[in-house]
Amino acid sequence: MPRYIARQLALLLITLLLLTIFAFCLSYWFPGDPVTNSAGIFLDDPRYQDIAKARGFESNVFVQYWHYLQHLFRGDWGVSLLDADPVFEQLQLRFGATLEIAILAMLIAFVPGLSLGVIAALNFRKAADNIILGLSLSGYSIPVFWFAQIAILVVSVHWGALPIAGQINPLYAIQPITGSILIDIALSQPEQAGAAFRSALRHITLPVLVLAIMPTVLLTRLMRNSMLDVLDKNYIISGYAKGLSTPRVIWQHAIPNAMQNVVRELGSLLSLLITNTMIIEVIFSWPGLGNWLIRSIYERDFPVIQGGLLLIAALILSVHVLLNLFHAWRYPQVRKDLYAAA
Amino acid sequence: MPRPNLYYEERTPSPLERVWLEFRRNPLAMGGLYILIGIVFISIFGPWLTPYGPNQQIADAISLPPAWSENGDIRFLLGTDELGRDMVTRIIYGARYTFAYPFLVVLASASIGMLLGGVAAMTAGVKSSTLKHLLDVIMSIPSLLLALIIIAITGPGLENALLAIGLVLIPQFLHVTRNAIYDEQRKPYVTASKLNGVNDFYLLTMVFFPNIVKVLVVQLTIGLSIAILDIAALGFLRLGAQSPTPEWGSMLAQSLEVAYISPWVMALPGIALFLVLVSVNLVGDTLRIAIQKQLER
Numbered sequence: 001m002p003r004y005i006a007r008q009l010a011l012l013l014i015t016l017l018l019l020t021i022f023a024f025c026l027s028y029w030f031p032g033d034p035v036t037n038s039a040g041i042f043l044d045d046p047r048y049q050d051i052a053k054a055r056g057f058e059s060n061v062f063v064q065y066w067h068y069l070q071h072l073f074r075g076d077w078g079v080s081l082l083d084a085d086p087v088f089e090q091l092q093l094r095f096g097a098t099l100e101i102a103i104l105a106m107l108i109a110f111v112p113g114l115s116l117g118v119i120a121a122l123n124f125r126k127a128a129d130n131i132i133l134g135l136s137l138s139g140y141s142i143p144v145f146w147f148a149q150i151a152i153l154v155v156s157v158h159w160g161a162l163p164i165a166g167q168i169n170p171l172y173a174i175q176p177i178t179g180s181i182l183i184d185i186a187l188s189q190p191e192q193a194g195a196a197f198r199s200a201l202r203h204i205t206l207p208v209l210v211l212a213i214m215p216t217v218l219l220t221r222l223m224r225n226s227m228l229d230v231l232d233k234n235y236i237i238s239g240y241a242k243g244l245s246t247p248r249v250i251w252q253h254a255i256p257n258a259m260q261n262v263v264r265e266l267g268s269l270l271s272l273l274i275t276n277t278m279i280i281e282v283i284f285s286w287p288g289l290g291n292w293l294i295r296s297i298y299e300r301d302f303p304v305i306q307g308g309l310l311l312i313a314a315l316i317l318s319v320h321v322l323l324n325l326f327h328a329w330r331y332p333q334v335r336k337d338l339y340a341a342a
Numbered sequence: 343m344p345r346p347n348l349y350y351e352e353r354t355p356s357p358l359e360r361v362w363l364e365f366r367r368n369p370l371a372m373g374g375l376y377i378l379i380g381i382v383f384i385s386i387f388g389p390w391l392t393p394y395g396p397n398q399q400i401a402d403a404i405s406l407p408p409a410w411s412e413n414g415d416i417r418f419l420l421g422t423d424e425l426g427r428d429m430v431t432r433i434i435y436g437a438r439y440t441f442a443y444p445f446l447v448v449l450a451s452a453s454i455g456m457l458l459g460g461v462a463a464m465t466a467g468v469k470s471s472t473l474k475h476l477l478d479v480i481m482s483i484p485s486l487l488l489a490l491i492i493i494a495i496t497g498p499g500l501e502n503a504l505l506a507i508g509l510v511l512i513p514q515f516l517h518v519t520r521n522a523i524y525d526e527q528r529k530p531y532v533t534a535s536k537l538n539g540v541n542d543f544y545l546l547t548m549v550f551f552p553n554i555v556k557v558l559v560v561q562l563t564i565g566l567s568i569a570i571l572d573i574a575a576l577g578f579l580r581l582g583a584q585s586p587t588p589e590w591g592s593m594l595a596q597s598l599e600v601a602y603i604s605p606w607v608m609a610l611p612g613i614a615l616f617l618v619l620v621s622v623n624l625v626g627d628t629l630r631i632a633i634q635k636q637l638e639r
Contacts, residue, residue, distance in 0.1 A: 015479050029495050134370070137627070141619035143571060145578045146594055146612030153601055153608070271484040278486070279575060294579050297494045305494045313483055320482045 012321040023310040024068045030302045040079035040303035078303035087307040096179025098288035102277045104208045109215035117223025139217035144276050148210045148283045162206050165285040172196040207284040226261035230254050260331050267320045364632035374624030385442035388434040396435040396588045399426045405604045423607045424600045432588040439589035444569035447508040455515025460546045463523035477517050485510045486572050503582035511565050518561045522554035556633045563626030590615045
């Protein structure tokens, strides 16, 4: 196991290094001046000469890359071309907001997704299976940006049950600390904490529910297929043969083993979830990473694109490695395969 | 199972026939197939089927609801949008942008990816784990994000979006082809061909290819579903097809402003997109099940 951890972490480190090289190259690939693209300072700005010097733009690209890395670790990611906000501080706040809805949606997806998958597998090729499969197929094919609009139109506009967009009623002045609105309310303790909390909850409900559909149906499919594989195995038959009750076989033998395949696929599921989070943020005006990134691509705000892409890609890669490690730690037989392959 | 006739003859249907039988057994899959055929027909012959142009504005018919509602007009079966453009016409024209272009792009990137994957699997030098890890990294980043990176460099636009999606899909096909060839490499029939002394090109095209084409077809449907969804999503985010283009995603984006007054302008492109995606996924799933059954035999 330590060998595996070391290997995975080394790979992650190398990949992240490659990622920073890529992000550095972006400032050359974007149209315009590389200093402006990476620092967000225009050519006619009086600070331009100093910034260009600090970022090493007087010598060769290797020195420039070294200075880029130094700036990166110092948290100096340049300023936005649009409103001169420092990119790093803004990204920190928006990162919290993005993680908030993504994690909540994932948590909400787990219980119905897994249980529907188990139910479908136990009723293989019966009515319940067909209904669940049909639901999951349509849930998987529904374009999230369209479904979110329909949900807003029906739930928010037609019924008036929930707010249309935003993070909280703007009347509550919540000091942004982490970016995640629910945690911020708990931390800053405004006068009307209870009411503010309720308002934030009402705002967060619709985006999280819409976002949770995709992971739910994917988990259902994964769990169903994996359960079907496991139910064919000999140890299930032997479990029945030695007289265990059906619930005991299912709960103690089938489900824990079926989870192994599900955990392996969680990484790609999370990638899809992040994509959908970006789209959902745009629709619900959620002040998150994706919303800002997409706006900045539209407005050609290069420092923000550079920083946002770096952060999202780094997040996805790190989560992948963490999931790999968890998978290997939880399921020793996977580890054996890995060593044999290495 | 007891067989009633003594002199029975067991005829094994050909692989293609078995796929067809699998489709016939599942009415939903047949429905998906018919919808796909319909979409292909519409995207080829669309311009001859429609009475109006995609951007032709009819001044006396602005924001008309579909024909079956009270204020509807039979000239416009599914109503008109806020600029007086016929919805049926726009959706039929949109099939080209949302289905046909992604389809062509997927075909192009599939052929490039398969070629590279074949070469990668055949050459001994690239067998190192470097390529595998690199592919793993690229594939772990979601396709839409990769497309966003490319569009950030090239700038918004339908051509750039198509190019971006095409580039993004290549690694996936490369990966699948390479893995499929790896799985086949140890099988006796490959050894037999090698002993026969065939050259690498023959081995790749005549020995491997017919045996891995099933996997590639399934990957093709997966790629198509990703491409359609991503092109529409980029259009929706106003980074793909731009405003007057009747691409379904960008039609959805425009409909945001009038969603409350004329909800059908928003509902229709979404329903069309949903139907296409469901059919592509259904056909892909059925193909996968059919192939799995063939492998189990």
